[in-house]
Amino acid sequence: MSSFTDPRRRGITGPVLTVVAAGTALVLLSSCGDGGKGTRDEGVASIATPSSTVQKTADPDAGHVRIRLDDNQQDINRLWDAWTNCLHEHGVPGNQKAPAGSPALKACELKYPLQPVEMDPAANPRYSDGVRAMVKCMNRHGIKSVVSNGNWGLVSGDSMNLPDFDKYRVECQVKSFSAGG
Template sequence: MSSFTHAARTVVTASAALVLLSACGNDGSGTRDEGVASIATPSTTAGQTADPDAGHVRIRLDDNQQDVNRLWDAWTDCLHEHGVPADRKPAPDSPALKACESKYPLQPAEMDPAMNPRYGDGVRAMVECMNGHGIKSVVSDGNWGLVSGDSMNLPDYDKYKVECQIKSFSDNG
């Protein structure tokens, strides 16, 4: 594994421990687009702007870490295909970032405080659910996180994380 890919996964894993990114975008069909972005963009009329999320892939609440890793891998593979060496981060203004922008995985809308007016309630419910499964979690700076990153190595951690995310952040919870 390249040092860039390893570093990217480390950042993702660390972010998962703090904010625990996960899932959205279920169209109800039981199927999912595994990171292949549409090239279609919403039309705009005078005075309107395009949806900045249009065409992006989103992590879903029910995604496990393998699903999340696949989305990140699709993004890093795109960067590599556009000339970013595996051992380097892309420059902030690089054409590769622009070309791969739609493959950059966004966090679930339900877990975005700007998109979910009940986000704070979800955070508190998530902490309660994870603690109920013996995974020590806390509210920190308005987000939920793990007391220790070692908790991600506990048996059934991923299963409980997904279960708690769905329960805490979905409308079905």
């Protein structure tokens, strides 16, 4: 479990969970989703935590919340808000980093949004194909994107302010990283 704070607290407000500035002017993006079918409930119930009867398994990610490939920025923000609210409820003041191994991190561990398997290069053998497809799709919609360091990225972070950016990001992500994509 990582001890870093909500990416939005580091000034990252785009529709992605992680934005990494490379040595160049590229903004690397990585987004999340579990590729599940159907729609997510719009209420708090969609951020449900596992019951207290969940037993420890060999899968360290079992029970964690996952951001879906088809989640829009509001869905993603709701998941991050649930995690940061949990940290606050367990004594981590706003805008502060939770110390590694802290009781707050332990208490909120299952609310920390994980990347989907489709967006994990180690778990998805088609990840590189998905990255290339994502870049092509975004560029087709006028959002200048590139492949850099094995991930897709924006030529300029300003692209996140373009009309319909989130719509196209979700559309391209689902098409590019889904099993049938």
